[in-house]
Amino acid sequence: MPEDLEQEPEVAAQLFGDRIELARSFADDLARHGEPLGLLGPLEYPRLWTRHIINSVLAAPLLRGRVADIGSGAGLPGIPLAIARPDVEFVLVEPMERRVEWLQRSMDRLELENVRVERARAEELHDVLTVDQVTARAVSALSKLIPLVVPLLVHGGDLVLLKGKSAEAEIEAARKVIRKHGLVDVRVEELGVDLDTESTRVVRATAE
Numbered sequence: 001m002p003e004d005l006e007q008e009p010e011v012a013a014q015l016f017g018d019r020i021e022l023a024r025s026f027a028d029d030l031a032r033h034g035e036p037l038g039l040l041g042p043l044e045y046p047r048l049w050t051r052h053i054i055n056s057v058l059a060a061p062l063l064r065g066r067v068a069d070i071g072s073g074a075g076l077p078g079i080p081l082a083i084a085r086p087d088v089e090f091v092l093v094e095p096m097e098r099r100v101e102w103l104q105r106s107m108d109r110l111e112l113e114n115v116r117v118e119r120a121r122a123e124e125l126h127d128v129l130t131v132d133q134v135t136a137r138a139v140s141a142l143s144k145l146i147p148l149v150v151p152l153l154v155h156g157g158d159l160v161l162l163k164g165k166s167a168e169a170e171i172e173a174a175r176k177v178i179r180k181h182g183l184v185d186v187r188v189e190e191l192g193v194d195l196d197t198e199s200t201r202v203v204r205a206t207a208e
Contacts, residue, residue, distance in 0.1 A: 002045040005031050009049055011197045015057050015084065022083045022110050027053055029106060030074060037102055039074035050198055053080050055162070056137065058191040058200040060084040062160050065132030066091070070122045070149055071139040073099055075106055077162055081135070082115045090115045091129065093122055122148040130154055137162040142174040142203065150181040153207040159183070161203040171203065182208040 008024065016023045031048060034040030044051065056077030063085055069078030072092035082090045092103050092115060100119040107115045118125065134149040134157075142161070149159065163170065167188045171178070178186055186205040193199045 001031055002035075002042075004046045006046050006049045009054065009197060011195050012049060012054060014195070015054065015060070017084075019083050019086070022112075023053060023057070023080060025110060026075070026079055026083065026106060029109065033102070034074060037098060039099070039102060052076050054192075054197050055200050056080040057084050058195075058197075059135065059160055059162060059202055062191075062202070062204070063088045063133060063135075065089070066130075067133045067135060067160075068093055068122075068125075068129065068131040068149075068152055070134060070136040070145075072103055072117075075103055077135055077137045078115070079103075079106055079110070079112070082112050083110070086112075086114050088114060091131065092117045093120055093125065093129075095119060095121045122152065126151040132157050133160055134158075135160045135162065142170040143177050146174060146177045146181050146183070150183065150207055155208070156206065158204060158206045163188070163201050163203050165201070167201045167203050178205070184208055 013020045035042055057080040060081050066089045068091045070093050072078045072094045078090055078092045094100050100117055103117045129152055131152050132154055134152055139145055171186055183205040189202050189204055191200045
């Protein structure tokens with residue numbers, strides 16, 4: 001176990017509730033295997049909980065129905081969200097074989113019955129997967145991401161995309177793409193501002 005691993009913050013139990021043991025198990029597994037499997041860099045361990053797990057789970061109250069996590073990678077945000085919201089169905093979409101194996105292993109180990117893994121790129125699923133919402137974290141800029149994910153949404157479905165400080169600038173740079181793909185009510189929401197943790201910015205939008 002890395003010596004500089006961040007200790008679980010108090011807010012974690014508040015956010016995961018009676019599912020906190022599953023979150024702890026995932027965090028432990030990620031700490032042990034994240035760097036060897038190329039899922040996390042060595043500089044991420046001192047902020048494993050705050051920057052990755054808490055950052056992901058803050059979006060949990062926004063979710064509904066069937067959700068696709070695009071470019072799921074280490075399972076962020078998909079697995080923390082699936083732990084916190086057992087009432088929501090998740091499809092973790094990831095093209096890289098070793099990451100797919102990690103996701104499948106994590107899903108099985110945690111016995112998450114509301115999750116399945118698809119080895120594919122988002123564009124390969126346009127005709128075979130339909131979801132109520134799409135989420136993604138650290139995948140690509142909005143101008144590139146929107147054409148890949150909007151075709152997966154049902155009419156009235158929405159995007160819940162985890163972004164950093166450049167979220168507003170990405171929206172401005174993607175205005176043409178936003179119009180082309182019929183997205184409305186595009187905005188940035190900051191989550192967790194009332195909690196003792198770093199906030200999470202999400203870009204939300206609805207597909208007409």
